[in-house]
Amino acid sequence: MKKKLLFLALVLAVVAVAIFRISDRVPSAEYPLNERVAAIFVKGGCLDCHSANPELPAYFKLPVVGKVMKKDVDEGYRAFDMEPMWKTLESGEGLLNPVDVAKVEKVALDKRMPMAKYYLVHWGSRMTNAKRDIILEWAAAYRTAHYNDGVCGCEPVRPIDLSLPHDEAKAALGFKLYHDTRLSVDNTVSCASCHGLNTAGVDNKQFSEGVEGKLGGVNAPTVYNAVYNFVQFWDGRAVTLADQAAGPPVNPVEMASPNFDAIVAKLNKDKKFVREFKKVYPEGLSQATITDAIEQFERTLITPNSRFDKYLRGDKSAITAEELEGYELFKKYNCATCHIGKNLGGESYELMGLRKHYFADRGLELTEEDNGRFKQTGIERDRHRFKVPGLRNVALTWPYYHDGTRTTLKEAVCAMGTYQSGVELTDEEEDKIVAFLNSLTGEYKGELLTNTNIQK
Secondary structure, three states: OHHHHHHHHHHHHHHHHHHHHHHOOOOOOOOOHHHHHHHHHHHHOHHHOOOOOOOOOHHHHOHHHHHHHHHHHHHHHHHOOOHHHHHHHHHOOOOOOHHHHHHHHHHHHHOOOOOHHHHOOOOOOOOOHHHHHHHHHHHHHHHHHHHOOOOOOOOOEOOOOOOOOOOHHHHHHHHHHHOOHHHOOOOOOOHHHHOOOOEOOOOOOOOOEOHHHOEOOOOOOOOOOHHHOOOEOOOOOEOOHHHHHOOHHHOOOOOOOOOHHHHHHHHOOOHHHHHHHHHHOOOOOOHHHHHHHHHHHHOOOOOOOOHHHHHHOOOOOOOOHHHHHHHHHHHHOOHHHOOOEOOOOOOOEEEOOOOOOHHHHHOOOOOHHHHEOHHHHOOHHHOOEEEOOOOOOHHHOOOEOOOOOEOOHHHHHHHHHHHHHOOOOOHHHHHHHHHHHHOOOOEEOOEEOOEHHHHO
16 A cells, blocks of 8 residues: 555656656747747746736635735736836837846846746746846847847847937037026026036036026936937936926926016027027027927037947946956846846836835935825825936936935945845945945047036
């Protein structure tokens, strides 16, 4: 009897192993990469935790198991909504978000999803080496096609373009308007007042001063490389640079003009400027032409040829060993899943305080600006989500974060480790990451970007 039971147990074990192996098979290479990755998502049960309304199994209703699962689902969706990516892969239409690709790639590299307690129940969901390799190939192929910059598709950070298309005549007018205080109600404030070209596109103040010394409620981001942001402003309320340029002139705290008609009326009194303007814009001055000119100018505000860009393009001597180690740490601790691409950010909205409650620890009263994207959508998931800032020239653009509460890069890096990555960085790790960030200062018009506030 014992022998029969042992034999039966052995048979069951062999069958279980066979089923486990069969269920773990990777999608056939006959299918396109996108379809193979989509199949891995399905088998992995990714959308069970990373979507707003997942189809959950029956045991989700059990008292203890259900509570554990609910926590996992809530945290998964809080961190990453995969539904937009899934719909794009499923339909074969539209463009993938590079941040979504980077997040999936990093999870595959670390083989940290799905969690053991999930794949022990759902055989075939685990991240095998073969599945990881498919995802890494897919991510590299995506970047190679998406960026088309000649740099290895394995790198989440990309070099800045050496130039961007723009209309030179319009950009020249945009430069003048960018520095024109007549856009403000009392002729005292221009775009350059808060975004000085000689101060790395910022004013290095926690909150900028508008007309009559009024203070804004959010830290002014740099105007350099803003062209690479998928939206403008921390809360994403402007889609284009022209949309962004239309905001401050009529903001009651910033420039406080009553409307663009009032601005046009003032500018129309300058006959020389009007003649110059109509040579480029025959239709004359209007909100549309003014903001278009400023957008064309801002397209010229890119800072290529940082030492790190030179490294990416093949000059391995362009950065130090410490800076390279900092970059590897930057990737290891998931910084490069959100701070990616040409601007090292500006491609997504992310939650401030993903791993630990930032606002509870900050010790300051919450403001309307702290709501982030929620201000525009009213969707609870968007509360405290912000457009990820780009890190180009970040050594020159202090203070940091939307609230301007971190005055040094080391402070900013330390807090990001705690609140976003869930790690307590060592002093040495912080120094190496800061060293890497210092290698991101680029050139403007062929000269290394500087900030005259450093000399003060």
